[in-house]
Amino acid sequence: MYRKMLTVLLATILLLTACSGGGSKQKDGETSGNNAGKEKEITIWAWDKKFGIAAMELAIEKYTKEHPDVKINIVEYAQEDVVQKLNIAFSSKKESLLPTIILMEDYRAQSFLQTYNEFFYDLSDHVKGEDFAPYKLGPTNYDGKQYGVPFDSGVAGFYVRTDYLEQAGYTLNDLQNIDWQQFIEIGKAVKEKTGKEMITQDYNDLAFIRMMIQSAGVWYMEEDGETPYLQDNEVLKEALMTYKEIMNAGIVKLVSDWATYLAGFNNGDVAAVISGNWMVPSIKNQSDQAGKWGLAPIPKLRNVENSVNASNLGGSSWYVLNVDGKEIAADFLGKTLGSDVELYEDIVEQVGVVATYTPVMKSDAFSVADEYFAGQKLLESYGEWMELIPNVNYGKHTYFIEDILKVEIQNYLGGKSVEDTLKDAQALAESQLNK
Structure with missing residues (x-):
């Protein structure tokens, strides 16, 4: 009797072990990324x-x-x-x-x-x-x-060579709460006095456009995050016109790739960088430039009431x-x-x-x-500016729309009107998204 009960018990244990199987099976060709069945x-x-x-x-x-x-x-x-x-x-x-x-x-x-x-x-x-x-x-x-x-x-900053700035007759205090047109005038003075362009810029990089429009609480899409907002977007229009002013002012060193972009300021060929805070390690790449850099808030859009001297990238x-x-x-x-x-x-x-x-x-x-940065408290400034950055909905189609804008902005810089640029970009975005 005892042996019979033991046999039944062992069989039951074996059956339960076989059923548990150590976890769920994966289908052929699938790999588990979430360690299914392991809650810990x-x-x-x-x-x-x-x-x-x-x-x-x-x-x-x-x-x-x-x-x-x-x-x-x-x-x-x-x-x-x-x-x-x-x-x-x-x-x-x-x-x-x-x-x-x-x-x-x-x-x-x-x-x-x-x-x-x-x-x-x-x-x-x-x-x-x-x-x-x-x-x-x-x-x-x-x-x-x-x-x-x-x-x-990605809080953005205006990073500048203070030695170049001083040669042009300016200090960091002169960069506080300025607009982009004032930035252009400072850039022209720097170019005249030092022979250095103000910034490096790749034609296909829309970082400046992103920073400009977010500084006014606007993006490429309506608030629903799905509908393209290009043709009637007055902030985007102002950003494009401002961008063209910068590109035509003789203060930009044009580049075509990331390496030459970085080389522009690492080699001392340009006086400034306007970018996200993550650019700082690249700026610090040259030990002989220590103490020669300063940080200021980014410029704002002149003709846009809600634009602030803070943005994100x-x-x-x-x-x-x-x-x-x-x-x-x-x-x-x-x-x-x-x-x-x-x-x-x-x-x-x-x-x-x-x-x-x-x-x-x-x-x-x-x-x-x-x-x-000559003893400046960069993080303290970032913390203050983060509180000012407008909250926008980046929506579903940021990269898709930027692919369209890259082409249209080149046409705009080549002579196309800003109205036609945004009208055509809107039409193309709508036609592609409605397919």
Whole structure:
């Protein structure tokens, strides 16, 4: 009797073990990106070992000290590869191809949030949007819900060689709260006195247009994020006319690639750079220029009432995907990059991220003097300007519309009227989007 019961018991155990099988099977050709069935293990896709990944590693280290049962993996991909892999997984509706957390550029976020909303996990209960720079809510919020954890800022600055500036009869104080026409006049003086152009510029780079229109709280799309807003966009019209003034003023050193763009200021051939704060490491690439650089707010649009001396260029945020492990991923982000001031202080000091988490802007980490910039407190200025950057909806079609504008702006610079430029761009955008 005992042996018979033992035999039945062993058979039952074997049957249960076979049924459990160690987890769910994957279909042929699929690879699991989210470690399906392992609630304590999550995977992150991100780029840049010295920036986004370095910051995330600090967050992981802190979280796993208190949650040793959680395993967090980071997989490095180029930003373009992340976009491609997400498009494939979302369009084919294969959750097994997805990670648990992704880093996403802010300009692309609304395209994914609006098109594939069902794949994103609502973080409203884990992250307080009001704790971050206001302009970051445009890309990370959709339909009244907070889907992203705002990360780094692309707050823009006017970086200038103070030695060239002084030769032209100006100081940093003369660059405060100026408009682009005043910038042009200063650039002409610099060119006359030093022989140096003011900036390097690639014809196909629309960074100046982006900064100009966001400084007035406007973008390429209507507020719905889908309808092209080009032909009747008075701010965009003013930005194009201002851009043409700059390009025709004799203060621009034209380049055709990134390497020669950087070489322009690294070699001392130009007097200034107007770009996102992420340009600082490239500016600091030349040790012999230490102490010769200064920072000022960017110029504003002269004929646009709402334009301010602050804008954004770039930036990214973290998102949790609606896959297995999403709850622990949301808890992880909420307790680290969503709320931890001490962690952000470490990230600012060790990685150099200009964080958009407003409580850290009041800490000592944001009041450090930068000797390369003659002791200026760059982070302190960034913190002040971030509060001024208008919140805009980058919408679903930023890159699509910019591909159209790149061609049309060349026609405009070549003699086409600004009205016809924007009219034709509107028509082309509408025809392509309505196919």
